[in-house]
Amino acid sequence: MTLVAEKPAPAPVRAPERAPYWTMRRRDELAGWLMxxxxxxxxVAFVVVPLGLVVWYSLHEWNVLAGTFDFVGGANYEQLGSDPRLGPALRATGLFSIGLVVLNLSLALFLAVLLNQKLRGTVVFRTLFFSPVVVTLVAWTIVWGFLLQDNGGVNGFLDLLGIDGPNWLRGDTTAMIAVIVVQLFKGVGLNMVLFLAALQGVPAELYEAARIDGASAWARFRRVTVPLISPTILLTSILTVVGSLQVFAQIAVLTQGGPGTSTTVLVYYLYQQAFQFHHFGYGATISxxxxxxxxxxxxxxWRMRKRWVFHES
Incomplete structure (x- = not known):
């Protein structure tokens, strides 16, 4: 009898192992999203949602006193295009912004260059110039309101010099100048500190090389200092422009938009329409x-930075 060897049973086929879901890459992505x-x-809560609500409100006429909320479509935008008071508000906003931005950046850079010198007492002066930044805006404005009155401290000082000062807050031109100066002294310290930090980061070897090549002080400032601190100039200019367009407390406390509409900037005009005249839909449109x-x-x-900001070309 012939014995036939039995064939070994085939090995069971194993299902391919599934790759783990929480790979290192997914863990890193989750950690990033959590951060x-x-x-x-x-x-989302404080920018996207409010902006969406503003767009929604601009399509309605919301009267809080009467308790009505009526859809008006593009009526508020049509009113915006034909509003005779919008032009003066835009003009006042432009004057304030241009005056503040030019004076603030120029004075801040000038003070930073002076305080960057190795002189005695610079720490005290830095503190004096920066201290208004930490003072409450309303308190600062109220104090200046008293100083700028017809019989206030500013005119009292001018009287000692034999100068008859104007009523600063009651003249069309002087009111705008007064508001610009108040905001200038309030915020120049912040830009000064930013410029000072940038100046201290400029290598001294570059100034020494320029001096050896015979460059004057103005040439060293224009060819060495300004290019190397241009990123900080960009930052301060953006912050100052945005801040100048959002001015409100100074106008509300000092001039209430007057005399006439000479200091009624766009934010204050928005406030008048929404909270004084209760035209919330039109106020949303202005916003x-x-x-x-x-x-x-x-x-x-931001797009123009490549033309003048160092290392952005």
């Missing part, structure tokens, strides 16, 4: 116009 989640939540202006100027400055 930015608070910031994203804040942006969208302000948003577009701020966005356009910020994008314009």
């Amino acid at each position: 930015v989640a608070p910031q994203l939540a804040g942006i 969208l116009l302000l948003f577009i202006i701020v966005l356009a100027l910020t994008v314009l400055q």
